């Protein structure tokens with residue numbers, strides 16, 4: 456039997472072979488908090504507590520998976536986004552901090568209490584669920600092509616006790632519908648295949664390629680298609696928000712302008728990279 460403190464030291468040491476010491480420390484804390492159901496303060500207060508055999512076995516199993524490069528969110532099967540707990544698995548992208556900024560931007564724009572919002576390419580459902588949780592009076596729909604992703608998203612809506620309409624659809628094929636949304640938001644696949652090698656090897660190995668990549672010769676595929684769709688599916692005035700790949704920020708803004716969108720604004724993330732765009736349809 457080992458104490459929390461000694462397991463924690465062992466874990467950090469083992470993880471230091473593949474992660475920086477800060478990352479190793481924060482992953483170790485995440486795992487221990489998850490397995491023991493403690494917060495950070497409880498971990499420190501109880502550092503002398505001896506762990507049971509089953510707990511140790513679970514921790515060692517998780518460590519093996521982590522050393523194999525599996526992201527901690529997939530190992531634990533859950534993560535936090537916008538202060539809420541979300542289930543994640545290999546069918547969905549791991550939520551990124553930038554996407555919280557996108558949700559916050561839409562909330563800061565103060566949509567009308569009775570507006571309706573559609574998220575295209577919803578993955579684990581982080582955008583519509585966070586949104587509905589913050590603004591319960593808004594009606595929220597979410598679309599994805601992946602049945603596996605929608606299963607996770609539905610489970611997340613249940614866990615977070617919000618009502619979201621989920622639609623299994625291919626946005627590249629979906630027919631335009633009557634104008635019914637006030638806001639359309641999307642964090643679509645946007646990494647050109649040629650940039651695959653520049654991604655972290657754990658992203659390439661474990662995250663769903665369906666969520667990440669687009670053909671080199673048509674990098675704006677989803678932005679183009681979703682903008683066309685939005686021109687028919689948005690009420691006027693209506694707003695379209697995208698998370699974007701910084702390399703294409705200006706091209707996306709230009710494309711939106713050519714299609715007739717107005718008041719196009721690009722916003723940066725905390726690392727000062729162009730990361731989001733908003734356009735208005737009048």
Ligand SMILES: C[S@@+](CC[C@H](N)C(=O)[O-])C[C@H]1O[C@@H](n2cnc3c(N)ncnc32)[C@H](O)[C@@H]1O
Pocket residue numbers: 547548549550551554575576577578579580581582598599600601604624625626627642643644645665666667
């Ligand atoms: C970059 S991920 C974003 C996931 C989630 N919204 C987030 O921000 O973490 C893109 C999502 O688009 C979905 N997707 C890919 N191709 C699609 C298509 N043709 N139609 C609808 N959704 C699609 C993927 O399954 C994936 O869930």
